[in-house]
Amino acid sequence: MAVHKRSNIVQNNNNNNNNNNRVHRRGPKMKQQTTCCGSTTTIQSSFCLPDCPITVYQFFVLLAALVCYMNSFNGGLVHDDVFAIKNNDDVRPSTPLSNVFHNDFWGKSMQDNRSHKSYRPLCILTFRLNYMFGGLDPFGYHFANVVLHMAVSSLFTHCINELLFHDSKASFIAGLLFATHPIHTEAVAGIVGRADILACLFFLLTVLLYVRSISAHDTLSGFPTTSRPRMFLVAILLGAASMLIKEHGVTCLIVVAAYDVIILCNKGITRIFKRRCITRECLPLVKRCAACIITLCSLFIFRIWMMEGKLPPFSDQDNPASYATNWLTRFLTFSYLCVFNVWLLLCPVMLSYDWQMASIPLVESLLDVRNLATLFFFLILVGLAVYAIFVAKGLSQRAVLMGLVVLAIPFLPASNLFFRVGFVIAERILYIPSMGYCILLVHGLWNMCNKVGKPLASAITFSVLLLVAMFAWRTVVRNSVWQSRESLFRSGVEILPQNAKAHYNYANYLKDVHRTEEAIHHYKKTLKLYPNHASASNNLGTLLITEKPDVAKALFNNAIANNPQHARAHFNLANVLRDQKIYDKAEAAYRESIRINSDFSDAHINLGTLLLDLGRPQEARQHYLKSVTLSPDNADTFNNYGSFLSRIDEWKEAVVQYRHCLSLQPSHTVAMVNLARALRKLGHTEEVEELYKRVLSINSDTEVMKSLGALYFNTERPLEAKALYETAIRIEPESKEIKTQYAQVIAKLGNMSQAITILKEVLGRHPNYSDAHQQISSIYGITGSHQEALVHINAALNLKPDLEDLTKSKLLFERGNHYRDLDKREEALMSYKAAVELNPKNSIAQMNLGAMYHMTRDYKSARTHYEAAYELDPTNDILQQNIKKLERRELALKKKQQNQGSV
Template sequence: MSKKNQSSWGQKPSVRPTSTGASKPMPRPAPTKPQPLLPVPEPLENRPIQWLWALLIAVIGFALYANTFNHGLALDDIAAITQNLFVQKGIEGIPDLLKTEFWHFSNISLGYYRPLALITFALEKEYFNGDPHISHIINGLIYALTGFFLVVLLQKWMPGRAVLTTLIAFLFMAHPLHTEVVANIKSRDEMLSFLFMTLVMLTYWKFLETRQKGWVAFSAFWMYLTYLSKESSLVGLGLIVIMQYTFAKRNFVQSLISIWPYLLVTALFFWQKKAMIGTLSGNPPVDWANYPYALQNTKFLTTFKFFAQYLRLLIFPLHLSYDYSYDVIPSGKLSDWETLLGLFSFGGLVWLAWRGFWKRAVWGFGLTWMFITMTPGLGFVLFRGGILAERFLYAPILGFVLAVLAGLDLLLVQRLNLSESAPVLKRYGILIGFCVVVGGLFSFRTVVRNEDWKDNFTLFNSGLVYASNSCQVNRHVANEWINKCAEEKDPKQKRYYFNKAIYHLRRSTEIYPGFGEAFFSIAYSYQKLIPNRDSAVYYYKQAIRASSNYAPAYNNLGVIYQGEGRYHLASYFYNMSMLVNPAYQDGRNNWEGLKKQLGLDVKILPDSLKHEAVLPGIPTPATVPALRFPVR
């Protein structure tokens, strides 16, 4: 090999002459460390906390819901707590709660894996016998903790602005839209998700101040609990990014890369979910009551109509309802002014959020937060055709309040030439006055609205005020009249309750002619309250025709046929109730009883004419299993 072609590693080092004429090697330049693509940020300055403000907001949050502490169960509390057999087992049921969907006992596969809230209900069953008063107090304490840590987080974000951060937290805590979450025990999953997300960001901020990696691990732990509370916490990944970019002044790419520990936690959670319940998305039903926009193929335009509705509820939370199912909000159309308003306001606010966010403006951060956290609620109609719910605004309220108060503060500073060193009343006087008035009105509305959640009868009848066109509200109200009728002894009063129930049930089927649950309630009324066998059978069959997976309808038909001695038909319908809902215990009990008595296990619909006669010596059921009607 020629010298010309020798590789560099085989060449001798260069030499230079010395004063004596000898040669010695030339020194190599000192090696340089490779520079990282992105420089490691310096630790943030430790920002002190004024704890008194945090304590004040916590007390206010607790006090706002003190009038719920004597309430009972309402709405989905019954299905999530008393009808959940694993919750009713207490601590013993916790392993099963970790392996089942949220609505396992309601025969609904929505793909919801939220065991943490259910575990808290099981613990309350174990130690407090499921006392709803204790559960409401615990909800109040969780809400108070939320307010406390929210103030701490806001002070970290905006140091030296304790008054502004306290006002933001006050309006957030006082907003009446939170009543559906705090006053409803079942919605603890929403509260826990938000509380843990606050702790995720607070502990990560501690890492930004100290650069101690242990805080990242602690933050990732809170993220895991956030996911166990509610899967929609996935939007928290975006919140961590925008927090760093806006308030820690980090490069956006750095902020994006830094969430890799949370991505690992996300992967772990969804692996656990798939392993435990066997699905990531579930198999949600498509029915007119809860998913009307999918059936009408109007999901896209209705999404913008929902956005307009959400803005209305954020600004004027007056006309509130626990239910917005079919047909409270008709489908969105281009000829509908509300849809157009939602479309243009969505586009305008997105543009405004984009501009404000890249400028690191607090109001821009607030709008961005609002859109990120509103994604699950808007996605529910856009992808599944589902209905509007006030609980979807629990987290977006913070972004909305942040944007409004930060924007007003900036406007006042520019117009009145105010400075941070000015006296508090001069600097924040107008803003304080605004928040006292609005917060006072919000607080009054919240306390009044809390009373609607006292029990099902009160809540459902309150829905008639602003959602009288809801098929669900009318069915719920009717079921409460049915329960009153079943307990009433006076024949005249009993007939009055019966008529009230039938009126609302027929109203429900007028709104939604295919509403199987409403037909079931009519049938039950004719079976148990004012007996009419033919009407009961007819409406049970109507219920099955409309909702073929509604197990109680099959079971109650079986009870009727068993009472008439048509045992083969009874066995068949008991089998059908178990087939459509393996967790339905009444159907299983009746099937087991009949099989033990006669050895019957009929799985194919028999010719009813062959089994008319009552077999001698076989007892018939004295009563139909008592039903407290499920809400959803």
């Protein structure tokens, strides 16, 4: 009866004495006997490597993993890392811990219709720990991933040595292949791949503890008992926890059951098949398998309950084959994808972070040549299974069967066999199955070494080490792709130019860094490859909205046609319609955007602005308040609400909102400027000046310089205004606005000729600039050049016929003054009259118009306007004198009329 022990038992060929230490002998002809789980197998020495304990080889595996991934430490948060970590509130310690267990991997509630339904709370907890110690510094996240990969590589080496190969050299080679395999770069260099690494760690721990919990001693029945039930329970719990890290981690429970049947109870199962009857002897195996099955079923029920019985909302972009209407297309394509995944393990030359859309064209016909690869692959699988079950014995049988099990079972959830998945190929999914590949490859090479002489065995060993070196080099090179968003997305376009998603992602990056022309090119490429890509149409529209609003409008409509639930497209379409003054349709589009996404804060703000423009302030207020409620930590929402309050003249409340905005974001310069304007409206000049200076200490903004300069000018500080405008001119020497205001300050200081020279220079370059015409006309008026002043005032009025009433009234009033000084009474009267019609509250214009009527002897009209001016300004001495003169004139006229009547 063979004895199963955790250390290998080697029997001397010349006697029957057991020895607890492995005996190493030189030469390919020397044999060693290895006892494994109740059976004894005689094998030859394997790879030509030094004889070292497994712990030494594990150290070199750890070192290889570290060397391969050291250059990933400097990587950033890229691709899915941004959504799972940077934009995920569940990662932050300030968020209640319970949220982690109610939300999906991306921070959305599992009950949300937009949830990805990926439930991985234990992985999120590790991100949360990273955040506690290093915030969003990517180094800590990458360091943790590499350390975990090192641990998994070492544990894998240990597990297959203890549970399968019982040969440190073969286990070392398998561990090296796993540690360096380039297929793992997405899982290790991409931070969200931690879910796969952790799931694999729990997977291996489950297998190791499960086996150790079972009696190491053979029994007459061939079904060893569970000698350590507590350890067995821990193994089952670890298997269950694996699912809470990554969904396919739960397959470890199937793998351990398979290991139990194939290896631990091999003799008992064989005896049952021979006798063709089942006895109570197999009860220990049945109990263990039942525990695994019950746990699996419970986990599935829990998972379905968490998902509320709904699958995540994938689209044909994510997994085109699953949306194919023809069942044959689906079957052939899914079968070929299995082949393609195995090919990536065998030859990891072409790797990509994304394989969606047309990266792998559908297999739509039996005549497609790729079907030959599929047929060949499945024939090999069947051949290996037949070989392992009916031909191979001992270690070969166990290695091939377990290699196939570890390769296939963890991959099944990603195969579309049971449910639709949200990807075509995902390299990180192969992290666990790659262990099966390593087992099969190493076992095959091991057999070759055992069947050839030492020179060829040395050549094989050298070749496999060369393969490891090539894997390591490819991994190091591939890691550099994951350093930044740009390098990652650019690599996708270079590797898979037919992948519309790769062009779309790269275009998004280019848009974010303001490389607009390149972004437009790649958005157009996306739409050429996949015309129905709603988000690409929407994003391209946002880049063209300023220069080509009609084209942008068509793109937004195209996005909505392809995805009616695209809230952003409705929002952007509404913005275009508002700019085109199609207010009813704009309002409808904003409301549709909010209907689709009631939490869309920007849509509430823009709808509020539109309603205010339409004269519906109360409705507008409700939407601004809603945006504040939705984004209580967003400083912009309070700034926008303050702007709304400013527009409806609630200045004090506006100040409160601006101050709250600055309490959330002290460097919010827009809120500082808005607060300064509100405080200036309320007369708090000193704080206004401090705010403008605070903005300028953050950013040398010439617009703020103009505002501060105007403040200095209006508070009789022209020298300070002059110095500030000169600084602004040095920053923007071609700015017509700054130079015009500078000329106004120069005129204030008494240098009229220099001011006129500056303004003539501005008008020489910008002859249609109305403000410069206004300023130069005022200066000409001061210097008595009324004719020149009239030329520029008329130019200003003609250039801006849609001026605000108050501004236009002021210009017409000044024009009337110039006509009056030129003794053109009729023209002066008409100008004053037009000014008064636009602004009846201008007392001086009323008085001057009355004076013109007075001079033209229209005493009735003169009195009307004198009285209007008196009501506005009863203390005006000139007005009082004019009224007295009018009264004397009226009295004299009355007496004259009486005398004529008496005559």
